[in-house]
Amino acid sequence: MxxxxxxxxxxxxxxxxxxxxxxxxxxxxxxxxxxxxxxxxxxxxxxxxxxSKHEVFDAVIDLEMTSLQAIIQSKVAEVDTISEKLTIYIITFHAEVTKMANLYRIIQNELAHEAFTHKQFRRMFSFEQAYISKLLQEGIDKNEIKEIDSDEIDWFAEMLIAAFFGVVQHSIESDNGLDHEKLTKTANRLIPRFIT
Amino acid sequence: MxxxxxxxxxxxxxxxxxxxxxxxxxxxxxxxxxxxxxxxxxxxxxxxxxxSKHEVFDAVIDLEMTSLQAIIQSKVAEVDTISEKLTIYIITFHAEVTKMANLYRIIQNELAHEAFTHKQFRRMFSFEQAYISKLLQEGIDKNEIKEIDSDEIDWFAEMLIAAFFGVVQHSIESDNGLDHEKLTKTANRLIPRFIT
DNA sequence: AATCGACTAAAAAACGAAATTAGTCGGTAA
DNA sequence: TTACCGACTAATTTCGTTTTTTAGTCGATT
The missing domain is CATH 1.10.10.60 (Homeodomain-like)
Structure with a gap:
């Protein structure tokens, strides 16, 4: 200890x-x-x-990402089927990223063209992609998902994440548009259809 | 004449x-x-x-957008069901935006924070959203889509477009990632599931 | 109506000086 | 050793100024 x-x-x-x-x-x-x-x-x-100052900033972002991931994983663990897990995933992701929107704005506004921001973003993207891959793989193992070859999982997850991120980004940028309620409604209705 | x-x-x-x-x-x-x-x-x-110079640039963007839209609409007109139409939509959209990727990069790089870029982007977003709404409405009229209320169509389309854009953006930014073939494959497989 | 050359006002680039600020170093205490 | 500091430096940023470039105007011409 x-x-x-x-x-x-x-x-x-x-x-x-x-x-x-x-x-x-x-x-x-x-x-x-x-x-x-x-x-x-x-x-x-x-x-x-x-x-370096850089390292401090990186560490702060890490902290933020880690806590985001912890929240997501705990929520996802509360449900059983892949379908539910994916739904909870995007809903929680959206809610949490919206909360930390100020940090998001810093990154967007003052760091948009910095190389290391892209690096951080890609790291996050890869991380989330790996996580979704894992969820999908579990779904296949438990026979909840059919029709996906194992070697297609990775880019299937890649596309899902890209789509998720697109929705979340749009929701943050257009403050009048999609709210949490609509997102939840649509996610609940659409995601189960993927999973068959 | x-x-x-x-x-x-x-x-x-x-x-x-x-x-x-x-x-x-x-x-x-x-x-x-x-x-x-x-x-x-x-x-x-x-x-x-x-x-003004601005007006020239705007007109060029308009030109580009109009031609993009013309290509999309002609392709979409070649198929009959909503499911096919949406699939063709994203595939064509992706292909064409990839072609004009240099212009896309200009906008991303040197105009990212300019107010009028956002305006142009929103205009495009709204336009595409309206188009997708129209397609969905036709689908409902022809009884190909059930389970969507008419008043939900608009933000359903909004979410679809946001997801589409997310995928296309990701594909452009990560040059090694999703290629056209994978996108086509996945679109063909996933989109029909939405439509029931 | 379409075109031009000469002009102006405004913005951008160039530049050097002054001020900030990231990062280093040698030393001290515990 | 480990945690800490103050004084230092080298690199950036900021600032004020001058110069140059560039968007946009105007009056004249065809």
Whole structure:
């Protein structure tokens, strides 16, 4: 049983403050000095824990993604069939991404063309794709899904995720359009039809 | 029977040259002087036909969108059932947008945050949404689709288009990923399931 | 109506100086 | 060692200014 080390504790605190600052001011407007004083530490101390500002930001995004994924997985675990799981997946995904829309906007607005944003996004995409692949594979094993060859699963999942993301993105960008209720209704009605 | 007026002829020529230049150099790097000399006209003459550079660009986009739509509609008209029509829709849409990917990249890269790009995009989105709504309505009238209320059609179409766009966008951005063949395969298999 | 050349006003590019800021280093305390 | 700091530097960003480019106008000509 390993207690949380002093180092972990400090890192956590730094990331927590960084999360707050990034959410409020964005990446560019948040300086390492700001972060240092928010943590009541000298700036140079931060470099004891992270080797660059970039790494801090990456770690914050990681944190966000991990918590998103944890929420999704716990919700998905509550139901049994693939059909339900996929439905819950998109509904939860939509709800949570909407909640963290401010962070999403930072990424969209001030980082749209940065190479590392694309990297982060692809990482997320691949991750979600792998997760959906896993769900589909389980569906095949339990005989709930037919008509999909095992070697087609990956790009089938790829397409599903791309479609999901398209819907979620549209929903965030057009504030008047699709709301959560409509999404839920449609997801509940459509997704079961895929699964046969 | 109205012959093409001198004015129309000149406008056409200007737009043709503008189309070439925008494709090659993007919007910012193409100056009105460039366009003028490409048309072998004085710059001030261009303002006889278009009241701003903006208007020229808008007209080019319009041209592009109109031709895209014409291609889609002609393909869609070749088949009979809604299911086939929707399938052909996304396949054709994907193929054509991939072809004009350079223009798409201009918009993504140098105009991502410009307000009027969003306007153009929304215009396109609404247009396509209306078109899909129309197709769905026909499907209901011909009794090929059940289980959709008429008043739900609009946001059902909205979601479909958002999903379609998500897939196409993903396909363009990740050059290694989904190819046309996979898309066709999946579209052929999935879309018919919606329609019942 | 269509065209042009000359003009203007506004925006963008160029540039150097000043100020910020990311990241380093040597040292200190525990 | 590990966690920390203050002082430093090198790299960026910002800012103010000048110059250049470019969108758009105007009056004249055919």
């Amino acid at each position: 390993q207690a949380i080390s002093k180092e972990e504790k400090a890192k956590e605190e730094i990331l927590l403050q960084a999360q707050k600052l990034f959410q409020q001011f964005g990446l560019k407007k948040t300086t390492m000095d700001d972060l240092a004083s928010a943590c009541s530490k000298a700036k140079s101390t931060l470099y004891h824990y992270f080797k | 109205q012959a093409i007026s001198k004015e129309e002829k000149a406008k056409e020529e200007i737009l043709l040259q503008a189309q070439k230049l925008f494709q090659q150099f993007g919007l910012k790097k193409t100056t009105m002087d460039d366009l003028a000399s490409a048309c072998s006209k004085a710059k001030s003459t261009l303002y006889h036909y278009f009241k």
